[in-house]
Amino acid sequence: MPNSPSPTGSTDAVxxxxxxxxxxxxxxxxxxxxLATAAALRARGVRAVVLEKSDR
Numbered sequence: 001m002p003n004s005p006s007p008t009g010s011t012d013a014v015x016x017x018x019x020x021x022x023x024x025x026x027x028x029x030x031x032x033x034x035l036a037t038a039a040a041l042r043a044r045g046v047r048a049v050v051l052e053k054s055d056r
Contacts, residue, residue, distance in 0.1 A: 024049045 027038045030052035038048035 022047065026051055 024047035025041055027034045027041070027048055027050045030050050034050055034052075038050050041048040
């Protein structure tokens, strides 16, 4: 499909492994997808900050 994201996300994975700074990656949304993304980043040694609009 035109304008569809790559299903593998391989470009993003390469960029994360080449990071040379300690700035965090901000994940928008604390739902299951956001938390899984933050956990995957953390497993790769990347600081992740999850931003959620509500306290609950």
